[in-house]
Each structure stands twice: as C-alpha cells, then as structure tokens.
Amino acid sequence: MSSEENYKLDFSHPGKIFFAGIGGISMSGLAEILVDAGFEVLGSDRDKSPITEALEKKGVKVYYGQKKENITKDIDCVVFTAAIGPDNPEYIATKELGLKSVSRGELVGQMMSNYSVPIAVSGTHGKTTTTSMISEILLEAGLDPTINNGGVLKSIGGNTRVGGHKYFVAEACEYTNSFLHFLPKIGVIMNIEEDHLDFFRDLDDIRKSFREFANLLPDDGALVICGDIEDYHEITKDLKCRVVTFSAKGKDVYGNPTDYKAENISFNRLGCAEFDEINKRGMRKISLKVPGEHNITNALAALAVGDIVNTEYQSGACALNRFTGADRRFEYKGEVNGFTIVDDYAHHPTEIHATMKAASMIEYNKLYVVFQPHTYTRTRSFFDEFVNELSAADVVIMPDIYAAREKDNLGISSKDLCDALSKKGTESYYIPDFKEIENFLLKNCTKGDLVITMGAGEANKIGDALIMSK
DSSP, X not given: OOOSSOOOOOTTSOOEEEEETTTSHHHXXXXXXXXXXXXXXXXXXXXXXHHHHHHHXXXXXXXXXXXXXXXXXXXXXXXXXXXXXXXXXXXXXXXXXXOOEEEHHHHHHHHHXXXXXXEEEEOSSOHHHHHHHHHHHHHHTTOOOEEEEEEEEGGGTEEEEOOOSSEEEEEOOOGGXXXXXXXXXXXXXXXXXXXXXXXXXXXXXXXXXXXXXXXXXXXXXXXXXXXXXXXXXXXXXXXOSEEEEEOTTSBOTTSOBOSBEEEEEEEOXXXXXXXXXXETTEEEEEEEEEESTHHHHHHHHHHHHHHHTTOOTTHHHHHHHHOOOBTTSSEEEEEEXXXXXXXXXXXXXXXXXXXXXHHHTSOOSOEEEEEOOBOHHHHHHTHHHHHHHHTTSSEEEEOOOBOTTOOSOSSOOHHHHHHHHXXXXXXXXXXXXXXXXXXHHHHHOOTTOEEXXXXXXXXXXXXXXXXXXX
C-alpha cells in the first residue's frame, strides 16, 4: 500500500500507531522498536501466538480478528503489510475515517532516517542469515545496533533488538518493491533470481527494482554485492557510492578478482564450512557452526559490512565462529525415536537446493522431507524446479499449499507436485492433515533417519508437535 497521507514518523514526538497484522515476524519487531521509543502501539492479528503474547506483556493492545471497530479516530497512523488488500475491514475503516497510513516498507524507511548508519540486506535468498551474521558482528564489536530481523536470533532472544541510534540493521524485501522505501547508507545484494511473480513481470523487472535499490545509496555510502550475480555491472554502473564485491569463488562473473573471497574450504562432519577469508586487509580463519556451502557466501557479505563500519578486524571472525544460526534456517529441533528433526524456511527451488546440499553433508539413513509449498503463484511458476530439487529426498510428504495472501484460483495443488514426484521415482505422499503427517512419520521413520520440515508456512509445527510428543 502506498500512503497518500504523508505520515512522518517522529521519534521526538511519539504518537499512537496501529499495526494491521502485528503478529508477523517483521511487523512485531517494528512494533517493539516503537514501544521502546515511547509510542503507544496497538494492533490486530488473526490468532493469539507467542509473538502477540510477548507484545501484550510489553503493554501492546492486540485485537484478535481484523474488524472495522478496531480502528478508531484517535489513531495517528495505521501500518499495513502487502498482504492487506482494499477489501480488508481495517483498511476500509482507515480510509473512511481519513486516517494516515503507511506500508511496512515505508515505516522501515522512516525508521532508518532516525539512525546514522542504516544497513539494509536484500536479495532473493539469504537475507535473514546474512542480517543475523551482520548483527552478531556489530554486537561483538560493541556497536549497540538496533536490529529488525526476519528470523529469531538466539543471542538477542528474538528477532528485534533496540539499541543505540547509530546502527540500524534490517532485511530489505523486494516484494511489492517495499525496499524502495528504505533509506540505507549501506546496502547488501546477496543474489537476484525470479520470485514473487505475482507482483513482478519477469527477471528483468526484478533486476530493475534491485538497480533502483542500489540507487538509493548516498555518495558516502556503500553497496556490498555478490560477484556471482549475472551482469551485476548493470546494477552497479554509474553508482557514486563505494562498491564492494564478494564471492566464495574469488572471481566475479566477468573473471575479475572480488574484494572478499574464500580459500582452503573444507567441511566438517556436520556440513559446516571452515575456510580462509581473504581481502585486502589480510586473512581470517573462519569456522562456521551453520551448515551448507551457501553460508560461506553469507559470511563473506557480513564480514564486508563489518569492515565498512570499521569493526576491529578479528571481531568479525570471532562473531561468526560462535554464530549458530537463526531460527528456521537448518535449525536442529531434536530427536524422536532415534530420528533427527531439522526445520528450514526454504520455499524457493534455489533455497531447497541449498538445504538439500547441506543435508547431504550429514550422515543419515533415510531423508524424509515434509514440504509445504508457499503460495499458488510460486508453486505454479516453479513447478518443475520444485519437483527436480525435492526428488533428492528419499520420501516427500506434502500438506496443502500455504496460501498466504493468495486465493486458490490457479488450478495448482500439492497433490499435483506429489504426482509429478512419483512419476520421477520419488516416494511421495499428499497428506493434508498435519496430525496425519505426524502419525506417518512416527510410524515410518526409524533410528538414524533425518526429517526436514520445510517451507515458509506452518510445516514447522509438525516437528514441534513431534518433539512435544516425546
């Protein structure tokens, strides 16, 4: 939603802010920052959750169920996510009362203007982990950052940390071009691939938005960009800010050396990388505690940002060598009846590929993947790619597609994916009910097997229920 009311967030004059969908991981974090800044915060969500309960303990009034009567004339501004459409009753009430409103992206951008060094991490994949790594480096250096992450970070006990007014670290999502409302001084672009095709026309349209994101950076700012991105000079050309490149390969797509690279890479028995990180300042030994080759790339980006803000050189290595990951990023949940449960947020074929590759580095007897597709548009757009990546599992189980903001009107289903996997030779089961999936796993998984619950929806609840059943 684009605001026509021109609300301006003023930390020196805190007002009354309403969040429609306050229980979301990003919205709740923003709400928490405003509460600590002295704003009166309230909001709504469909159901009670640990997130909304935590907000209520902080004094936030949360309404359950989105209704017109939740919106009152004394509210200074209403914050909406991209999932809120013009038929939403709170949206309608906001318009009828003539209240000021902003999108989530606009709010983040306004927040950034209150910090000296706002850092925005963008890309199709890897945003949450890279944001987490940057946060850990700044914390290790004692820079007291304010953090708004897309996942729970164990070291801060949540996805949000309210710190000082110099450093602000946040994810920058391209969906609906929300990141174009941001005002970063340091920007990160991890990768650029096709996604969110319910909004973007094609990859060229997506690249155009990332180019606009790069143009947001001031002359005295910096862009940290992956040298593996095809034709990335198209994104960086004519930028007046500093441009820093990184790649685990050590060379960019043009064959030029990147500013940050990894050498002498090896993996331990848990699939975690050990390598020498090399840049113009020297070499640092990195021993990650998060599995997968993709985390080498995430680490290089984070180290580059740490150096740009002049953290002590070895503090970055110390922080990453202790970092154990954000929640739902190849997160070890526990064991049940001798089989291991891991949860991962992967919901795009490239992310699934990275997760499956990380799993392949771990010893197990049989790999069960419980995958909940996220949105009908994404499922239809990447149908063949999903089938190809998921076929690496021994057994795939799928509940219904998680609709999120969409309606079931595209003629695509989880059963279609399962049928295609079966034709490819992968044992696959369409099981709509979560409880039935839990029973299936308890009946079929044996000691030494690995179960990965996967997706951006609610598949993680299956693993949690199994752990609780012990």
